[in-house]
Amino acid sequence: MAQEPLIELEDVSFKYDRNWVVENVNMTINEGQFVGLVGPNGSGKSTLIKLMLGLEKPVRGHIRLFGKEVKKFNRWQEVGFVSQKANSFNSGFPATVYEVVRSGLVSRMNMFQLFNHSHKDKVLATLREVEMEEYAQHSIGELSGGQQQRVFIARALVSDPSLIILDEPTVGVDSEHVTAFYDLLAKLNGERNLTLLMVSHDIGTITSHATHVACMNKTVHFHGSTEDYENMDDETLSLMYGHSLQQLTHNHEGSSL
Numbered sequence: 037m038a039q040e041p042l043i044e045l046e047d048v049s050f051k052y053d054r055n056w057v058v059e060n061v062n063m064t065i066n067e068g069q070f071v072g073l074v075g076p077n078g079s080g081k082s083t084l085i086k087l088m089l090g091l092e093k094p095v096r097g098h099i100r101l102f103g104k105e106v107k108k109f110n111r112w113q114e115v116g117f118v119s120q121k122a123n124s125f126n127s128g129f130p131a132t133v134y135e136v137v138r139s140g141l142v143s144r145m146n147m148f149q150l151f152n153h154s155h156k157d158k159v160l161a162t163l164r165e166v167e168m169e170e171y172a173q174h175s176i177g178e179l180s181g182g183q184q185q186r187v188f189i190a191r192a193l194v195s196d197p198s199l200i201i202l203d204e205p206t207v208g209v210d211s212e213h214v215t216a217f218y219d220l221l222a223k224l225n226g227e228r229n230l231t232l233l234m235v236s237h238d239i240g241t242i243t244s245h246a247t248h249v250a251c252m253n254k255t256v257h258f259h260g261s262t263e264d265y266e267n268m269d270d271e272t273l274s275l276m277y278g279h280s281l282q283q284l285t286h287n288h289e290g291s292s293l
């Protein structure tokens with residue numbers, strides 16, 4: 037079966053005021069891929085995601101989601117988004133895990149529809165999928181950063197999207213839970229054929245879970261299978277970037293570099 041392109045970027049460039057932060061990016065992400073997007077601080081990764089989500093408009097080039105120009109795209113229930121700030125609820129936040137996940141269904145319902153049993157079952161089944169069902173009635177703020185991110189994955193998943201975009205979701209997650217979080221994403225990719233695009237600073241963990249890697253520093257210098265990425269020697273990678281490999285990724289605490 038031919039894989040459909042879910043995200044297509046064609047010669048995309050973008051600037052804030054006079055500062056070009058994304059330059060001539062060409063990239064296609066096909067159905068079923070788990071793509072890790074890596075690059076140094078300030079290399080334009082979050083901006084590229086905002087462009088894909090239609091939150092910023094490219095100055096030049098074209099972006100298509102599911103074959104449609106992003107400005108005309110309207111099947112947003114097909115696209116889930118998990119940000120790095122999702123896991124920052126304080127302990128007093130007045131919503132249960134169940135309510136947070138249920139809010140992911142609202143975009144699918146019209147305003148006169150009431151939540152019914154099948155919605156409840158769907159929310160609980162999705163929580164089970166991310167191994168958080170037993171926390172359904174806990175307040176979201178009581179959970180650890182890693183548990184909160186699982187809940188936000190469930191909120192993104194509950195409307196059965198084909199694609200989830202994640203912007204550094206493991207920032208603030210304890211290092212011992214990071215691998216389990218990546219394992220969950222790899223499972224969703226394998227079992228649901230869910231397409232994933234994830235910004236990550238953890239090149240070691242991303243390459244052991246993702247099917248593809250994209251390396252960005254204003255432009256995308258490499259985009260290919262994880263295997264091809266791993267077969268490149270350090271010198272080739274450094275040449276490609278124009279600086280040392282250590283600068284390729286972030287230096288957030290807990291990073292593997």
Ligand SMILES: Nc1ncnc2c1ncn2[C@@H]1O[C@H](COP(=O)(O)OP(=O)(O)OP(=O)(O)O)[C@@H](O)[C@H]1O
Nearest residue numbers: 052053057075076077078079080081082083084286
């Ligand atoms: N709203 C904004 N207005 C002006 N400049 C911005 C804005 N957002 C980001 N920038 C700048 O654009 C450049 C790219 O930022 P961006 O956040 O996309 O990079 P990033 O690779 O996601 O960085 P990080 O890994 O540190 O989150 C940076 O120089 C940043 O300072």
